Amino acid sequence: MPENTSDPQQPRAGLSRETLVVSAGRPAAEHDAPVNPPIHLSSTFHGAGPILPSDRAYGRFTNPTWEELESVIGRLEGTELPALLYGSGMAAVSAVLEQVPVGSVIVMPEHTYLGTMSLARQMQDRGISRLVEVPVEDTDAVIRTLTEQARSLPEPAGPDAEAPYVLLWAESPTNPMMEVADLPALLAAARGLGVHTAVDNTFATPMAQRPLRWGADYVVHSATKYLAGHSDVILGAVVTADAELRRRALAKRSLAGGIAGPFEAWLGLRGIRTLALRVRQATANAQVLAERLSEHPAIAAVRYPGLPGDRGHERAKAQMDGFGSVLSVTLHADAATTEAFVSAVRLWTPATSLGGVESLIERRRRHANEARTVSESLVRLSVGIEDVEDLWADLVQALESVSR
Numbered sequence: 001m002p003e004n005t006s007d008p009q010q011p012r013a014g015l016s017r018e019t020l021v022v023s024a025g026r027p028a029a030e031h032d033a034p035v036n037p038p039i040h041l042s043s044t045f046h047g048a049g050p051i052l053p054s055d056r057a058y059g060r061f062t063n064p065t066w067e068e069l070e071s072v073i074g075r076l077e078g079t080e081l082p083a084l085l086y087g088s089g090m091a092a093v094s095a096v097l098e099q100v101p102v103g104s105v106i107v108m109p110e111h112t113y114l115g116t117m118s119l120a121r122q123m124q125d126r127g128i129s130r131l132v133e134v135p136v137e138d139t140d141a142v143i144r145t146l147t148e149q150a151r152s153l154p155e156p157a158g159p160d161a162e163a164p165y166v167l168l169w170a171e172s173p174t175n176p177m178m179e180v181a182d183l184p185a186l187l188a189a190a191r192g193l194g195v196h197t198a199v200d201n202t203f204a205t206p207m208a209q210r211p212l213r214w215g216a217d218y219v220v221h222s223a224t225k226y227l228a229g230h231s232d233v234i235l236g237a238v239v240t241a242d243a244e245l246r247r248r249a250l251a252k253r254s255l256a257g258g259i260a261g262p263f264e265a266w267l268g269l270r271g272i273r274t275l276a277l278r279v280r281q282a283t284a285n286a287q288v289l290a291e292r293l294s295e296h297p298a299i300a301a302v303r304y305p306g307l308p309g310d311r312g313h314e315r316a317k318a319q320m321d322g323f324g325s326v327l328s329v330t331l332h333a334d335a336a337t338t339e340a341f342v343s344a345v346r347l348w349t350p351a352t353s354l355g356g357v358e359s360l361i362e363r364r365r366r367h368a369n370e371a372r373t374v375s376e377s378l379v380r381l382s383v384g385i386e387d388v389e390d391l392w393a394d395l396v397q398a399l400e401s402v403s404r
């Protein structure tokens with residue numbers, strides 16, 4: 001994937017993201033220095049006298065092992081400002097959502113990740129902000145909502161209180177419906193309206209999509225998924241190209257303490273080295289499986305933006321480098337038969353989550369709080385890097401076993 005040189009925020013023109021994942025975040029190239037950073041197990045750092053912003057000082061503020069991974073994620077997203085690492089994707093999501101001043105409005109796609117949506121609902125229940133759900137594929141409808149909400153914001157909660165704002169929270173593709181938002185158009189419109197913006201880029205990964213270049217204030221990741229990539233660690237990240245936003249988020253992280261362990265950060269760094277290869281292989285596998293599944297008589301519908309007939313195809317082609325490796329299929333079957341299909345796989349792993357090297361499969365309505373607009377017979381596939389023929393054969397035998 002050659003670097004997009006028209007992107008003003010791309011670091012070091014000439015270095016592709018395939019190279020960055022391997023070469024960034026390394027110790028200084030000195031004689032006999034280690035090639036890989038060590039794991040820094042230290043809760044505090046030497047120091048006396050006034051603490052300067054550049055000081056590490058204490059292990060809740062930073063850790064050298066985080067810093068290596070933070071620099072890789074920041075550069076992949078197209079900024080020289082290092083990302084901020086968190087103890088989970090949800091800690092990263094909270095870091096952005098919980099910043100909204102009292103009276104703010106959070107606008108989210110109807111099929112936002114369940115945890116994020118639940119957090120926004122709880123904030124509404126606590127009287128902090130309102131939640132407005134939008135059909136994210138309908139660009140005009142989203143912009144209309146942003147315009148209306150931006151016009152009707154209340155006064156600040158008190159004389160010293162921060163003014164409320166509208167936050168557009170975007171996910172594209174969405175989970176599990178694989179809807180594609182017109183991110184360049186939405187982010188441009190939001191900017192014009194003074195609406196703050198955050199994009200959860202977990203599904204697409206920075207290999208396929210870099211929302212900062214379209215003006216997103218924040219990009220958020222569940223680094224648990226593709227970035228770490230081996231289903232062995234829970235991690236999150238927030239990225240911004242705005243130094244003031246980063247300073248505020250760092251101050252909040254240092255105080256709130258939702259930090260990552262150094263060992264987890266090291267695993268994340270170890271995992272991200274192969275991000276480009278993993279994403280490429282998994283995306284190629286997903287394309288083949290989506291095409292074959294859409295021809296299979298047991299399947300009623302497939303949502304994957306890589307399919308030319310998919311509603312999001314043209315949009316995804318214009319704004320993404322590759323279509324990702326999650327797809328959803330709806331079976332011609334009821335919930336029980338769909339569960340039986342999921343249980344009949346032998347190579348795929350029935351489990352929640354996505355973005356690991358191994359292929360995972362899940363009927364989404366097993367989650368009690370999954371949106372009612374998601375069919376009882378919808379199955380989400382997170383396609384891994386195994387041989388695609390083995391993956392296909394396993395799906396076929398599982399479909400056959402429940403069609404008899």
Ligand SMILES: Cc1ncc(COP(=O)(O)O)c(C=O)c1O
Pocket residue numbers: 088089090091093113115171175200202203221222223224225234235236353
């Ligand atoms: C799109 C998305 N965002 C955020 C999260 C939360 O991440 P974590 O599980 O690392 O807290 C998830 C988890 O599934 C997710 O799929």
